[in-house]
Amino acid sequence: MSKIVKITKEAAEFLNKIEELSGEKITSCIQCGICSSSCPMVNExxxxxxxxxxxTILGQKEEILESKSIWICASCFNCKVRCPRELDLAKVAEALRQVVLRTATDKININDIPExxxxxxxxxxxxxxxxRLTN
Amino acid sequence: MTMKLPYYPGCTLKTKAKNFESSALEVAKSLDIELIELPRWNCCGVVSSIVSDNLIEHLAPIRNLIRVQEMNEHGLVENENRLVALCSMCFNVLKRSNLRVKENPDDMQTINDFMYKEEDYEGKVEVIHLLEILRDMGFDKVKEKVKKDISSLTIAPYYGCMLLRPKSIAIDNTEDPKIEKDLMMALGARTVENPFRKMCCGGHQTVQDKYAVARNTHTIINGARKAGADMMITSCPLCAFNLDNRQKLVKEAHPEFEHMPVLYFTQVMALAFGIDEKYMGFEDNYIDPRPLLREKGLLKAVSHKE
Amino acid sequence: MVEKKSQKIGVYVCHCGGNISEVIDVKKVAAEAKKISDVIISVDFPHMCSELGQQMVINDAKEKGLDKVVIAACSPQFQGPTFAKDLEKAGLSPYVLEMANIREQAAWPHYDNHEKATEKAIDLTKMAIEKARKDDPLEKGELKIGNRVLVVGAGIAGIQSALDLADAGFKVTLVEKDPSIGGKMAQLSRTFPTEDCATCILSPKMAAAGDHPNIDLKTYAELQDISGFLGNFSVKIKHKPKYVYEEKCVSCGLCEEKCPVNITSTFDEGLSKTKSIHLPFDYAVPYKYYIEADSCLRLIHGGDTCGLCQKVCPKDAIDFNMVDTYEEIKVDTIIVATGFDIFDAKEKPEYGFGKLKGVINGMQMERIIVKIAEGVILKELGKKIAFIQCIGSRDKQIGRPYCSRVCCMYAIKQANLIKKMDPTRDVYIFYIDIRAFGKGYEEYYNTAQENGVKFIRGKVSELIEDPDTGKVIVKAEDTLNRQMIEGEFDTVSLSVGVGPNEGTQSIVEMLKLAKSADGFIQEAHPKFKPVDTLIPGVFLAGMAQGPKDIPDTVSQASGAAARAIALMNQGKYYYDPLFAFIEKDKCNGCELCIPSCPYDAISMRDGKAEVNHVICKGCGVCISYCPENAIDMNLYSNEQLLVEVKNAVADKGDEPRILIFADDMTSYRMIDSVGTAKMSYTANSRVIRTPASGRVTPELILRAFYYGADAILIAEPEEISSPYKTSFKEMMKNYNKTLSIMKEVGIEEERLLALPFVTVMLVKFVNTVNGLNNLANKLGPIPKDKREKLVENLKERLFGVRNE
Structure with missing residues (x-):
């Protein structure tokens, strides 16, 4: 069964929020995929x-915030220097992480790491x- | 005349990367550069804050820049607005914060107002990497100090992210950096180009997912190996850890994998300058470079420390 | 301005078949006009534009000896040209006509208030009469134009323009920087989408251009300088030495055989070797040898070094002592066809061009394909071949955000040609979007798909080489499947985009042409004057104006030729005497006006400023810069604008009066459209036409308030659509200057507005004017003492204290 993404008002709000936090015009993206091919962590x-x-443009908030990708981004800025629209995806990823972290959520717990x-x-x-990974 | 420069060490150079600091300070000394540690320095801020509403995270880096002003006021340095960093991450964070407040007077004002107990940051400090100092003084000068022939070494420079990206902070051409290669050549080493010299090692992901980082390490070391290198150099203690220590995990996953020493560029400089081995701190490198260096006749047969 | 003591003015008020007379009391308008001195005729008439109406004007002008004619009817934009011709028929200057726009500006927008509409019509007619009183009987400007054309650049664009012009009988000088004509097209394999061989279709045209009696070919030549204007351009040309006398050389090739210096061939994009002395290429025009100076042993070392070519030349055609020579020619018009450069892929080092053996660019691929057809292998392509699109296009990182418009199609063509030669080759095209927009292009794209070319939608980020195999590793996201793909390729061709070249840059500087944001030359109007420039007599052809394929280039080249022919064929060029001039006795030689002119039309002569009337476009921005009021202009003189202002406010009574300064090109037409749409706005408004709003000086605005205007709107086209380069900026400058004086005097700043419009902003106009009217009603009139203060010490306030 194929999934239908509903276009809702909340979706637009999510996009606005991420654009504001990241300072990036996400709707400028032309989906060329160069960010993926320049990403050192893409295999993960x-x-x-x-x-x-x-x-993000479609406001698929839950799927994005639950994804592994935003947490595995290493902020290396290779996508930023390659993006033909000069978008800074590291900032977008950080904005998405912040949305989660600011709900008092930690992605890692330092106590879980063996001494x-x-x-x-x-x-x-x-x-x-x-x-990058804690509140 | 000795050039006196304010120097920012950062946390890791005082702990896990002591060998980076000790070799750098000695190498600088040989070149008539005195790196004077910033009094009362604090954390650089680590990983630049990159969301738009997080100005407070730029406080720490800016406070360090105020210390440079103070050094001038207190006569520790004379009319010297350059702040030298060794750690690529510290360099990147300090430089980006500096740029942000220089380009946004309102942000500068806010930060200054917030830190009302400190003197105001005037925006005159320039954050600079030791590699840039060396390039600016001329690699010929470096060449003059070489005492040991290291032409038997084939070195693959590794830049990683923090010296090159984003473009606004890059110390060299973001896509075609040459600075480390030129330095190594001035020292008399052979160099090869690793196609993965600009690829991120995975950075702080080493805490969250060390296996992912090890996979990057594998790619990067293999790139250097295939290109014909027998060692790699770096200027970042985080890259150094990921490329050096994480080879253990690579070896676990790929028994046929061959270890490769990963050195700080200053360690190679110290070697070529004939500086006392104790400053090179090879014992702190995970993959011990000494067997290789002995094999190449660059170190005495057996070091007393072993 | 010579104003006759006693003039005879005729006034004609039109009913427009009821359009006007059903709202406006036309008899009253005519009667009021009659009261004004010098008005000897004032009548109303059902249809002024009818034959009867027109004849009446002609007869009156002749029989009663009218000096000036005022027609109160529709917009001058509408029937103005008709009545101007009538005046010419009557032996009058067409510039002693004024039209009072009582239809679009009174009857139609104020259809709901007959009384006010009539009042406004009377004012508009009075304004026109007073303006007419100050009209000079000017003549149309006239320039002689000959039949000499300079075509700069001899690629396919320049060749096509030159041939069209030469065939039409015009004398063409075709200047080319390279030793042969042909340009980039000469290097191409086949052309999309028809796959006809580029050489086969281009070489006959090259030969025709070489032989044409009306074309003077100058190859290996560069422009040094261009001065003058339409009908009288002086062009200085530098001839670089070929070290071979063209007229002696028989192209026997003995010299090349003996030449010991091997160099890489630029024509083959560095993939083959040639000699220091060589032919430009196999079907070059002229088909003559030349020496590339920077590689020739004799030319580098001098003395008796080498010289083998000279020794073997049977015609004694080689001369090492040749030097640059210069000549100067005169031409009437110029066609700029300076072409383009391909993007230098080394600017994107991540793709390894020039470093990785398997990576080539699109032009190299062309040469390789051409040579395969000739049985020569310039480079083995191998079995697996990838094309990477948008290298140097659609990329802000390198300041090239635009689409180059040819790369998708040339890559598809190359892929098709490779597949045709050998269907077993595995060919991939990595693209962002395939832009197959031309005739037959989409079908051609489909052919490639049918030929088995694989299209992957994803941009490759970098290329690396496997040191063991020498193959190039290509990694990309297949964005349509959201998966990463990776493969090893024998050859990767970078489909490089196009950009403006050095030749374009230098001619832009010489002719002071405008450049668009992408660095190509800006056309006069993107829709309606696509081959004109803002410089009369200078036209554009080909890639110099922007990326385009061969069909578009050839069409544009023929278009440019046609535009040049249309101009030259008349032998004369007429233009409205719309230009500024200096009143020499007032000019103190301060030179402030000189940099203000965006067209460099003002220069100094004998210590006084002087305006070149051909170069001046009549925007009037210089006028605000003169502290001595020494600059004035035709058709919109200082006195005329002032007298219009005075009459616009004279009878305002207790009502506020809103003045609108509207530029001729956009805002005035927009206000006409508001009328045509019968959109009602306050009848307290009066419109004054200007050539551009940069013409509205601070002094004029201040005097308008002084005379009694309660609020003022200055309307100007948006900056990007303004026909005048700096008008918008100058308007804002004047606006701000005026505001600061109003502030000093204590007059509400909201009374003055300067706004950008486009012709369709009807509602914005209505709301703005009504808003100003409400504001003026609320604020009440400006007290007399403040108004007087506004115009005190104007010179000092506008220009600072000056030492006299």
């Missing part, structure tokens, strides 16, 4: 970066992960 993603863009691993990790990795 369930939704393609380009798909995140088109689904020997914590000891091994460089400080910068831990702080960066907390900045």
């Amino acid at each position: 993603m369930d939704l393609m970066p380009s798909q995140i863009m088109s689904m 020997d691993e914590i000891m091994e990790l460089p400080q910068i990795a831990i702080v960066a992960a907390c900045r």
